[in-house]
Amino acid sequence: MNVELREIATLTQRLLRPDQVALDETERDHARHRVEDAAYAGSLDDERAKTTLARVANARTRGDLRRAMRVVPGGAAPSGLVNALRGVSALWLAGTAVQFAIWTLISLIGFHWTEPWWLWTLVTGPFVAGPLWWLTETYYRPAPEPARAIGTSQG
Template sequence: MSGSENAGMLLRRLLSPERTPVTQAERRAADGWIDRAKFGGKITEGQAEERRARLATAKTRADLRVALTGLPGAEATTLPRLLSVVTLVWLGACLVQIAVWLMIVLFGGGFAELWWLWTVVVGGAVVGVLWSLAEGQYRAWVAGDLR
């Protein structure tokens, strides 16, 4: 994979975390969740099979969440949406500031300080922390640790 493909994939994961492809390990963990719900009397055998069929065709995390909807602890969280919004605002602010800086450099006749780096670095750190929290919460959710 080239650098631009990696950057594009990272950007898609930050802007739409629910569209991240599901791994086989996540499918196995979700299948275990369905088993626990079935053996715990929360769902019937027919409901479990229906959920497993959805699980088999799940391509994204959103599809996986649909297969587990209604099980105890399967409520949607706000962190993925918050991550998307914060990432979009951060990228927009960075692009605007870099464009203004370039205009100052080009039309001002000289090199200007890199004041926009504050937004890039601090905003990037905030996005990184949110991504880490959302990813950790998602992995705990799939493993069934959130009840």
């Protein structure tokens, strides 16, 4: 049960406070590669690239990383996207909680079972919050490796 609560807390933090999520090395390496690619392409001069790489190395949270990557073209999730994720997630979770509380009160006070209409909000919310979360995650995670066809060898 404790593991499930921890996973729910982690998911809630990723949705409601994405800038406070702790970085892992995969995310830090992805950011380093993006800075190096931008420097190689000429979008960043050497001094800015070195400064950004130092800030990436010192970043502890995704918010720190987002602030460090602002100088890299397309390197940081736009604040509007992060705020949209937070707002939609908060509206979805709070709306579901309020509807559940009202449904419980109606069922207890009326002494009869009513269908759980709050499930509509609970189930449809991820279809709105999910794409925003996925878009936000694309700034921190590298693209997956392309799948190889069966029978081909890696050269």
